Amino acid sequence: MRRWYPPFNGKRYIGNINTNEVHDLDYEKAECKIDEIKNDHVRTFNPDTYEEAKRQGFDNCAHCIGNSNY
Ligand SMILES: [Zn+2]
Incomplete structure (x- = not known):
């Protein structure tokens, strides 16, 4: 659920x-x-994309995205 604050x-x-x-x-x-x-x-x-998060080195959450490295 997105949060608008x-x-x-x-x-x-x-x-x-x-x-x-x-x-x-x-x-x-x-x-x-x-x-x-x-x-x-x-x-x-920015941009608000999965690709940008990965480019910045973030790992996937195992619950909402899956395929976590850990
Ligand atoms: Zn998550």
Whole structure:
């Protein structure tokens, strides 16, 4: 579920710089625990794409994207 307030600002892909995982909020699961990510740890992407998150070295969340490296 997308969040229309900062620091998410309606973005689809949300990186957690603490765990180095990227989440897809359109397929968010409870296990993603998005609301437990500290605001300081939230990274959004420009453009807001999976490819950009991967380019920046983020690993997939196993719950909402799958094929995690870990
Ligand atoms: Zn996730």
